[in-house]
Amino acid sequence: MSLSTQDIQRLVPHRGRMLLVNTVIAHDDASISTSFEIAEDSPFCGERGVPIIGLLEYAAQSCAIHRGLIGGDERDGPRMLVKIAEFDFSTEATHVLPGQVITCSGTLVHSYSDLAEYRCELSSGGMPIATTVFTVFHGSSS
Numbered sequence: 001m002s003l004s005t006q007d008i009q010r011l012v013p014h015r016g017r018m019l020l021v022n023t024v025i026a027h028d029d030a031s032i033s034t035s036f037e038i039a040e041d042s043p044f045c046g047e048r049g050v051p052i053i054g055l056l057e058y059a060a061q062s063c064a065i066h067r068g069l070i071g072g073d074e075r076d077g078p079r080m081l082v083k084i085a086e087f088d089f090s091t092e093a094t095h096v097l098p099g100q101v102i103t104c105s106g107t108l109v110h111s112y113s114d115l116a117e118y119r120c121e122l123s124s125g126g127m128p129i130a131t132t133v134f135t136v137f138h139g140s141s142s
Contacts, residue, residue: 003065011068012061017043020058021065025103032066032106040098049095052130055102056087059120059132062104067116067138070108082115083135090128100124114138 003024009015020042025033036058038045044054060081096102102124109117116136122129 008065011065014061017041019061021061021104024065024069027066027069029070030108032062032069032104034062034065034104034106036102036104038096038098038100038102042098045098046095049097049100051095052089052091052093053087055096055122055130056081056084056132056134058102059104059106059118059122060134060136063106063108063116063118063120063134063136064138066106066108066118067136071138080137081134082137085117085133085135087130087132089130091130093129096124096129102129109133 005019008021009019014020020036021034022036023034025035027033038050042050044050044057102122104120104122106118106120109119114137116138117133118136119133121131
């Protein structure tokens with residue numbers, strides 16, 4: 001499945017340098033797989049690259065895209081990260097470097113009304129980087 005930047009922008013409010021997800025690899029009702037190349041001009045990129053904890057925003061955008069795709073109603077309200085339940089590092093590295101391609105595999109754990117909990121695994125070149133569990137809010141715009 002291929003989504004253009006314009007397709008992704010219909011599903012999340014982010015634009016310009018804050019639009020972090022480059023590619024939706026696949027999705028179904030229960031999961032999404034995305035990839036993104038760490039850009040040198042990423043708002044999270046410093047001298048040493050993007051801190052591993054900064055990948056949380058990349059994962060959150062992936063799951064917000066998923067909520068939009070399975071909801072079928074583009075831009076009907078904000079999708080925002082509301083709670084981080086866990087973030088576990090799988091590497092000794094503290095940063096990812098510009099040019100590095102990261103894959104996010106997100107699974108919808110459960111949803112209730114406007115809330116959805118996701119578990120995401122972040123990896124690069126098949127090597128695990130981190131795992132996170134968080135809640136995304138998807139409310140109406142009225």
